[in-house]
Amino acid sequence: NSKINRFSSEKKKTLTSLIALWICQNIRPISIVEDEGFLNIIQQCLSWNGGPFNNINGNDILPSRSTITREINRQANDIRERLGVILRKGAKQECLAISPDLWSDKFKQNSSLGLTAHFVDDQHILHSIDLCCEPYNEIDKTAGNVLKSITAALSRFGLDQLIDKITFVCDCGSNLRKALEDYQVVHCFPHRLNNVLKRTFYSAGVVFFKRHAPQLLKAMFSLHDLHWIAAILNPHRRMLKHATDVERAHAYCLVQARVAKLMEMAQIDNNEEVLSPATISSTLSPRKKLKSYTTQFHDDTDLGETSSNMIIAKRARRELEIYLQLNLTNCKCLNDDMNNPLLFWKEQEHVLPNMSRLAKQIFSIPASSTALERAFSSV
Structure with a gap:
């Protein structure tokens, strides 16, 4: 005993x-x-x-x-509670993306809802976690009921009140598009490529494919502002060599606006210091201070702009210029892993703090929702 x-x-x-x-x-x-x-x-x-x-x-x-x-x-409840703290922190920093999808079993006549979370932590490491793969219990798949089901699943992690800070990555299903129309949505690239290939290969002949594939790509792909920002935040693509001058100017303005927004938030929250002019001055070499790559794309200053906003806009522009003029040969992380820009931004966190925060937000968004498809494959 x-x-x-x-x-x-x-x-x-x-x-x-x-x-x-x-x-x-x-x-x-x-x-x-x-x-x-x-x-x-x-x-x-x-x-x-x-x-x-x-x-x-x-x-x-x-x-x-x-x-x-x-x-x-x-x-399960303990894990949800601990995971909820991490996910809510990511959502508040706008570093959280959710991939929702619906799947139907035509033999068993039942439907499932799946959600996968993607976020970048404070160490600039990307994580993907399956939040749920559960029965879809609504009476139909109208947009309202789909949103209701997604919100209920997110509420278990305390994310239902932060849904406006989440980026959703999904296919082009009409019910999902309608359900999430009030939120930020980036469509899944592999789904679009699959549709392009299906339309092409089911058409007559390879010659037709060769002639019409570029037109199909242009017709079916609509670049989101986030795609341009992601391209610039990739240090190997930052100059946008294959873009037009208009596209390049638009892309740089997008990044500058997002960096300025982060600076404003940091100033309001008093949690982080806005990049100081002294830091910027000491980072640039005298030769590179004379002329900025982005000078040709600068907008005229709005006379109604406040002094504070003008200072923030100028600092945001200068932080972007530092990045564009950075010598990548001194960046060890790019030699170690050329396919992971988050390593680069972790290394530059103290030199380019606001752009580093922006990189965490942007690279938390996956290019596709295929990670969720694997969950359905075993249902």
């Missing part, structure tokens, strides 16, 4: 937690705790080499199905 009591007090709770975690992570049935073969394995482990728990019956320490069910619910 003393052995059983000692085991119960020290091990049983841990064993229950580990079994619940194993069942969830490896998609095992809860009834496995009552499986005779599983019990035999536990019994063998207890009696190994005549150990201190040799006389304990495995049935006395294995949790029941109802105990495992309660433990799974407890762990």
Whole structure:
């Protein structure tokens, strides 16, 4: 009895937690705790080499199905609570993107809703987490009911009140488009490419494809402002060599406006210092101070603009100029991983703090929602 009591007090709770975690992570049935073969394995482990728990019956320490069910619910609520804190922080920093999708099983005649979260943490590391893949219980898939279902799923993480700060990445389904029309939406690029290829290959001949693919690409792809900003924030694409002068000017203005907005927020919140003129002056070499690459794209100052806004706009412009004139050969991270711009922005966090924050926001948005498709493939 003393052995059983000692085991119960020290091990049983841990064993229950580990079994619940194993069942969830490896998609095992809860009834496995009552499986005779599983019990035999536990019994063998207890009696190994005549150990201190040799006389304990495995049935006395294995949790029941109802105990495992309660433990799974407890762990799920605990994880949601801890994850909710992280996701809400990302949403408040506008570094959170959500990929929603609906899927229907034509054989079982049921539908599912899936949500995947993408966010960049304080170390400039991108994370993707499946928030849910659950039955869609609304009576139909009209826009109102789709939004209701998405909001209910987000509310479990405390995100329903921050939905206006989230960027949604989804396909071009009419119900999803309508449901999210009041929020920022970026459409999934692979879905568009797939549609282009289907239209092309089902048409007559490869010659037709060669002739019409460029027109189809232009017709079906509508570049979002976020695409231009992302291109500039990629240090290897920052000069937009293949863009027209008008497109380049528009893109630089977009970045400057977003940086100015971040500076205003930092000034209001008193959490971060706006980049000082002394820091900017010490960063640029004397030769490069004479002429700015973006000078030709500057707008005339609005006479009605306040002095404070003018200073912020000027500082935002100067921070962009520092970035555009930066010598990339001195950036070690770009040599280590050319495909991860977040490493570059982590390295430049102290030199270009506001653009680094902008990079976290932009690169938290995935180019596609295909990560969610994998969740449906196992439903």
